[in-house]
Amino acid sequence: MSKVFHLNLSTCGLGFTIAGGVDAPLEDGSTAIVVRDIHECGAARKAGLHVGDKLISVNHKPLVNVTHQDAVELIKDAIPSQHVTLEVDRANMMSDVTVDKGDGAAADRLTLARKAFEAHDPELSRLAHELGAAPERHQTEAGQYVKAAVFGGMDGIVTTFAVVASVNGADLATGVVIIMGFANLIADGISMGMGEFMSALSESQYTLSERVREEWEFDHNPEGEIKEMVDLYMEKGFSEEEATQIMTIMAKHREFFIDHMMVEELGLMPPDEGESPAKNGLVMFLSFVAFGLVPLLSYLALSTVDFGSNKSDALFGIACAMTAVALFILGAVKSRFSTQSWYMSGFSVVINGAVSAGAAYLVGLGLENLVSLNDCP
Template identity: 35%
Template sequence: MEHQAIEDQLHGSSTWMKRFERYLPELVYGSIDGIVTTFAVVAGSAGAELSISVVLILGLANLIADGLSMSIGSYLSKKSEQDNYKKHLKIEAWEIENLPDAERKEIEDIFREKGFDGKELEMVVNRITSNKKVWLDTMMKDELGLTLESKSPFKAGLSTLVSFVIAGAIPLIVYILSYSGNTSLDPFILSSVVTALAFVLIGYIKTYVTQAGLIRSIAETLLLGAAAAAAAYFLGDYLRGIIT
């Protein structure tokens, strides 16, 4: 138990995160993309002085379209990795079955480069080539540098979609309240404050993926979001001056 606790601390694991950490990268980066993309639309619309109804139309359309695009990309990426692994696995299995001497020589070369020689090298090679599964796994990892992508492509895509939509909806919540007449405050300013708080939370969660320092992770997330929003705002303001 003590050893496990030390490992969890070193790897940045926590009890509540363990349930989700396998798909945590998709959840974090889906959230970042979602909130940055949607807030950029909000900022650009504010710069162009568009009405609340237009902001909602653009924001919601962007939220669904980009969320689906991101999730499909995540799904296809994981699926392609698995298909590529299976393709090379079949090739290596055929070579071991039909060209065993050549494949054994490759095992020798691999472990000779790792520092094995003489009887020690011969023993290692004999041990590996005596078990075809171990032999095949060794060829895949050490010769081709491939490991099987164990994540479900569907779950990876779904995690990306859900996180993108939930986080991306945050900048729009204030505009929805303003449109329904539930707040009299400036929707862009209030949306900026709410979005900034969301960026802080996402930056905190991101530390479990990148293992970066907490302050650095939050600062990076805030600065990148602010830069994207500022660019969109001033572009919207510039275009409004040209078009109107």
């Protein structure tokens, strides 16, 4: 059963990719062109297109018995008109295609582009870049501080667990573990929060002062600033004519040109007016304290439980397990800011914590033995 869909591209991108073709048959051997991936913000989703729909024609040009690339070109040729008409056979539904259901897995252009790169998928890459015309999905304010929360949490867990391990290695009482752990947690948390605040504030102030200087220089000597950028571009391989033409056009847009100068000339990103050093510091402190409590939870919650003569070892073992799980989770989240896979990032953070705690444990054990020897008559 065929059905006609009208896609309006005036406010958003096309929003779908295809699979199939006479040169790229589907798993069932069919050479039909079918919809493989649909983005929630695209025109295809709004028009009601489904993953698995078999495409018969685009703007009345047949898509039957064509190669995959020919189908891509026919669809691309239809885009400039801003109105794409698709004739679709909905009798064929695929179950092995991927689809962005708007659950966050591929909800924005950057995520989709990364997904395309990892899969070496040119079609998905085209979709990702086309989505640049779609309405921008703004990051929430909370999302801006995820990085500070993750790294603050990692530092909190590792440093507190190192204290717990050293005290346990010295075979001190459970109460000492709690006292030392909390003292370290609060002191280090304040230090980390203030350090993050001062660092972010200093960086912001320095960047802003450099931008003010660049603005003054551009306003009073635009030819000199343009010449500097021309020289930089020539060092990158542009001819003088090309560099001059590019910079002359850029200089017509003052704010953009100054931001570009800061990046290319000074290696500084333009100041972010929405960034708050105070909030960064607060997030770092709260995350440090919250996650730093994890190694102490077993001592706080189970200190009254009777573990017999092995109470200290039992509490320490539980603390080790809880800390390892928390570190792995934070490491997995950290992979969002790196090229590592989530599991490798998780394991690397656990190993880092284990090495730190192991060193602290050995130091505590060694000092306990040293003190015991010195106390001997």
